[in-house]
Amino acid sequence: MPRRDGRGLRFIRPVSPASLYLSQLMGSIQNNQSELGNTPEYNYVMVDTDFLLLPVLADYFLNYPQGQNRSTEFFARNSTLNQGTFEELLIKNVDHVLNLSMPFALNATQENLVQIRDPLVGNWRDSGTGLGYGIYPFDVNCKLPAISS
Amino acid sequence: MVPSALRAIVQLAEAGILSSNYTENATQWAEVWETQASQFFEVTIDSTTASSRLSNYITQANLTESLLYGAGALNDTQSAGSNGTNNTSAWGVAEQTIGGADNSTFYALSIARNGSLVEVLNSDLAFVLLYANNVSEGIIQATIEALQPYPRGLLTDVGMVVANAAYDSNVTNIEASPLETIECS
Numbered sequence: 055m056p057r058r059d060g061r062g063l064r065f066i067r068p069v070s071p072a073s074l075y076l077s078q079l080m081g082s083i084q085n086n087q088s089e090l091g092n093t094p095e096y097n098y099v100m101v102d103t104d105f106l107l108l109p110v111l112a113d114y115f116l117n118y119p120q121g122q123n124r125s126t127e128f129f130a131r132n133s134t135l136n137q138g139t140f141e142e143l144l145i146k147n148v149d150h151v152l153n154l155s156m157p158f159a160l161n162a163t164q165e166n167l168v169q170i171r172d173p174l175v176g177n178w179r180d181s182g183t184g185l186g187y188g189i190y191p192f193d194v195n196c197k198l199p200a201i202s203s
Numbered sequence: 204m205v206p207s208a209l210r211a212i213v214q215l216a217e218a219g220i221l222s223s224n225y226t227e228n229a230t231q232w233a234e235v236w237e238t239q240a241s242q243f244f245e246v247t248i249d250s251t252t253a254s255s256r257l258s259n260y261i262t263q264a265n266l267t268e269s270l271l272y273g274a275g276a277l278n279d280t281q282s283a284g285s286n287g288t289n290n291t292s293a294w295g296v297a298e299q300t301i302g303g304a305d306n307s308t309f310y311a312l313s314i315a316r317n318g319s320l321v322e323v324l325n326s327d328l329a330f331v332l333l334y335a336n337n338v339s340e341g342i343i344q345a346t347i348e349a350l351q352p353y354p355r356g357l358l359t360d361v362g363m364v365v366a367n368a369a370y371d372s373n374v375t376n377i378e379a380s381p382l383e384t385i386e387c388s
Contacts, residue, residue, distance in 0.1 A: 102204060105204035105205060105207070105208040106204065106208075108207075108208045108211035108212060108215070109204075109207045109208060109210070109211045109334050111211065111215070112210075112211035112214045112215050113211075115215070115218070115220055116214055116215075116218055125220045144221075145221075148212055148221065148225065151205075151208045151209070151212065152209075152212070152225075152228065152229070152232075154205070155205050155208075155209060155232055155236060156232070158205075158235065158236065158239070158240065159228075159231065159232035159235045159236065162235055162239035162240070164243045164314060164318060167240065167243065167314070168205060176313075179365070179366075184366070185312060185313040185321065186312050186313055186315075186321030186323050186366075186368075187315060187321070188311075188312060188313025188314050188315045188321040189313065189314070189315065189316050190243075190313055190314040191312070191313045191327075192244050192310050192311060192312055192313060192325065192327050193204060193327035193330045194204050194205060195204075195205060195236075195240045195241075195243075195244070196206075196240050196241045196244060196310065196331065197204075197205075197206040197207055197236070197237055197240075197241070197331055197334070197335050
């Protein structure tokens with residue numbers, strides 16, 4: 055189910071401002087909510103997006119010259135979308151990642167792998183058929199071992 | 204993605220950007236995820252099976268058999284392999300093709316609720332290339348195999364497909380191409 059608690063990451067399909075505007079407009083019309091116009095609607099249903107912020111943030115703050123010594127200033131900012139500072143929201147995401155990864159870390163069975171939340175919109179593949187109706191997606195769960203025979 | 208997110212927590216904690224309280228758990232858990240998770244997705248296929256599944260797929264999907272020979276779907280392009288123009292192998296050499304030489308391993312697209320593997324070759328290796336800290340020989344091997352011309356791999360004349368069910372033992376849902384045949388010159 056869509057969440058608005060800020061733990062996961064929001065998923066926005068379009069990439070250009072023009073397509074963003076069109077997509078929001080079309081989305082509102084298709085949902086019979088044309089009165090919403092181009093008001094953004096945020097959706098947290100895809101499980102893969104939950105794990106994307108931390109690697110990118112770590113890379114930026116630790117490996118890029120322009121990210122050095124920027125974290126304090128960045129974390130102090132208030133979010134305009136959710137209540138709280140960026141630091142408070144980041145901690146929510148960290149705790150969320152730890153909660154999702156804990157069952158398998160403590161007992162490495164197939165059932166404890168991370169599952170999709172919604173059978174229709176599991177990950178970026180965006181459909182049940184896109185994952186062959188599987189519920190444990192490869193992309194979310196894996197980083198390949200050193201040698202794969 | 205899970206192991207990469209856990210490693211990022213460790214890095215940020217070690218740099219003092221996150222609390223050091225996270226370091227111990229995140230380190231141990233990343234280790235478990237990195238070493239234990241991918242085995243559940245492994246699909247091993249021998250060359251006889253790979254070959255018969257490819258032939259069956261070509262027939263069921265109403266594709267032309269010439270896709271399996273020469274440079275396959277990329278017949279108009281320069282062949283990458285030394286034997287790319289002979290009649291036995293596709294674009295690359297046998298060692299770079301799933302089932303081409305010996306047993307091959309690829310990674311299932313997903314796992315169903317009942318535990319069965321969705322044995323579909325897929326492009327999600329890209330996430331490993333994007334997020335993994337050390338790209339191993341195995342990943343490079345799997346990437347090369349995935350980048351063979353369709354239907355041995357994912358490449359077509361109009362770009363890369365994100366999934367290819369040609370090696371799937373589940374053959375119940377192969378849909379015939381809407382075209383009479385897909386011709387390659």
